[in-house]
Amino acid sequence: MRQLEGQRVLVVDDDPTVTEVVAGYLGRAGFVVDRAADGRGALARAATHPPDLVVLDLMLPGLDGLTICRELRRSGPVPVVMLTARGDEEDRILGLEVGADDYVTKPFSPRELVLRVASVLRRTARSGTSDIAEPALRGGGITLDPAARTVRQAGGELRLTLREFDLLAHFLRHPGQAFTREELMERVWGWDFGDLSTVTVHVRRLRHKVEADPARPRLITTVWGVGYRFDGTPGHGEARDA
Numbered sequence: 474m475r476q477l478e479g480q481r482v483l484v485v486d487d488d489p490t491v492t493e494v495v496a497g498y499l500g501r502a503g504f505v506v507d508r509a510a511d512g513r514g515a516l517a518r519a520a521t522h523p524p525d526l527v528v529l530d531l532m533l534p535g536l537d538g539l540t541i542c543r544e545l546r547r548s549g550p551v552p553v554v555m556l557t558a559r560g561d562e563e564d565r566i567l568g569l570e571v572g573a574d575d576y577v578t579k580p581f582s583p584r585e586l587v588l589r590v591a592s593v594l595r596r597t598a599r600s601g602t603s604d605i606a607e608p609a610l611r612g613g614g615i616t617l618d619p620a621a622r623t624v625r626q627a628g629g630e631l632r633l634t635l636r637e638f639d640l641l642a643h644f645l646r647h648p649g650q651a652f653t654r655e656e657l658m659e660r661v662w663g664w665d666f667g668d669l670s671t672v673t674v675h676v677r678r679l680r681h682k683v684e685a686d687p688a689r690p691r692l693i694t695t696v697w698g699v700g701y702r703f704d705g706t707p708g709h710g711e712a713r714d715a
Contacts, residue, residue: 477595480525483506483519485528492508498583498584512533515541528554550635555576558578566670566674569675570674572635612692613703633679633682637679637682640675649703652702657672
């Protein structure tokens with residue numbers, strides 16, 4: 474955790490007990506913790522003290538967690554770990570679809586939450602530094618610049634979340650190679666555990682942004698019984714990963 478000490482985490486939950494416990498565990502792990510009890514307070518706090526990550530309860534008074542997540546994303550790709558009630562699969566999927574990077578179901582272990590927060594922040598840091606010298610990746614009419622963190626298609630720039638960008642970059646580095654959802658979770662998310670629907674949701678979201686017809690995908694195709702494959706045929710001068 475030492476390399477993450479001092480990073481700012483905004484905890485948003487209307488239950489003061491949950492907020493107190495989560496803030497305590499995050500504080501002892503070395504994070505600087507801000508708190509908000511509702512959506513409007515969260516947006517105001519984020520504007521005043523921009524967080525490195527947000528722990529966000531889905532069910533909030535006034536503006537709900539989904540709305541807050543969308544609003545936070547307008548200001549930049551801040552990572553979000555969503556808190557959801559156990560069994561609310563539809564809400565959890567919605568959270569991932571609006572750009573949450575991870576989720577934890579209530580009741581949860583505070584130690585597990587701290588580990589999830591650390592995992593997301595490490596992944597974010599690697600995304601921002603490890604690809605600086607990497608050339609642009611191209612395939613299927615898409616140009617992805619790892620250093621600038623930009624994606625263009627048909628002359629226009631695509632707005633991708635942190636995880637959508639990393640997922641597309643992985644596909645572009647390995648054109649024509651099929652990956653299971655477990656492999657994608659490990660290589661893109663850096664997790665060796667977790668709900669595989671996370672991968673499914675992000676593939677679906679990415680298809681809606683890069684496919685001409687998401688219902689009949691031609692770039693990110695499903696390999697039945699295996700997982701997914703990027704079928705954009707690299708042309709002249711397009712980068713491949715060895």
